[in-house]
Amino acid sequence: MATKMISKVEGNVLVLEREFNAPKDLVFKAFSEAEHLKQWWGPRGWVLTVCDLDFKVGGVWHYCMKCVDENQGDFYGFESWGKGVYQDIIQDEKIEYIDYFSDAEGNESKEMPSTQTNLYFEENAGKTKLINRAVYASPEALKTVLDMGMEQGITETWDRLEEHVTSLR
Numbered sequence: 001m002a003t004k005m006i007s008k009v010e011g012n013v014l015v016l017e018r019e020f021n022a023p024k025d026l027v028f029k030a031f032s033e034a035e036h037l038k039q040w041w042g043p044r045g046w047v048l049t050v051c052d053l054d055f056k057v058g059g060v061w062h063y064c065m066k067c068v069d070e071n072q073g074d075f076y077g078f079e080s081w082g083k084g085v086y087q088d089i090i091q092d093e094k095i096e097y098i099d100y101f102s103d104a105e106g107n108e109s110k111e112m113p114s115t116q117t118n119l120y121f122e123e124n125a126g127k128t129k130l131i132n133r134a135v136y137a138s139p140e141a142l143k144t145v146l147d148m149g150m151e152q153g154i155t156e157t158w159d160r161l162e163e164h165v166t167s168l169r
Contacts, residue, residue, distance in 0.1 A: 005018045005155055005158060006018070007151060012136045012139045013135050013136070014142055016154060017129060017131050020165055022168070023128060024121040027130060031095055034052075037051055037063070040163070043153040043157055044069070044159075045067055045069025045071070046066060057086055059085075060085055061084040062102065063081070064082075064104070065079070067079075082101060082102055084099050084117070085097055085098045093121055096116075096118045098116055116134070116135040117133075117134050118133040132154075
């Protein structure tokens with residue numbers, strides 16, 4: 001039984017919370033190692049074809065999600081490039097990074113809003129509450145990504161994360 005994601009919009013901030021049936025060191029590892037990210041990052045029907053990860057403060061995560069599900073119509077074959085620049089990391093507790101839409105060379109998109117992403121990992125009785133606090137430049141920038149279906153994408157991505165960490169237990 002998948003845990004429901006809690007979602008709150010507060011002006012230019014989107015807060016997402018979900019509990020995972022795994023200890024926080026495992027959930028943290030799923031975000032901090034390329035071998036793990038390749039197993040679950042992205043909505044259903046999408047795979048990471050590129051996952052270059054330098055997981056340290058100042059390091060960069062450059063990735064490409066590609067739609068491999070023919071049932072997704074116009075999205076089939078589509079590539080979406082992203083780039084995260086890590087600002088703060090506290091092992092098993094917190095990951096802060098700026099998330100950008102980018103191109104294959106890692107150039108940040110000027111048309112699409114970037115996100116200040118703050119991930120917090122809280123363990124209780126062997127389960128981990130993941131809190132994702134995403135800050136945008138403006139409420140309009142947040143609305144842009146919500147209108148793209150970002151919430152459904154994150155829900156599916158976190159469903160895949162739940163399946164991944166459960167398979168490792």
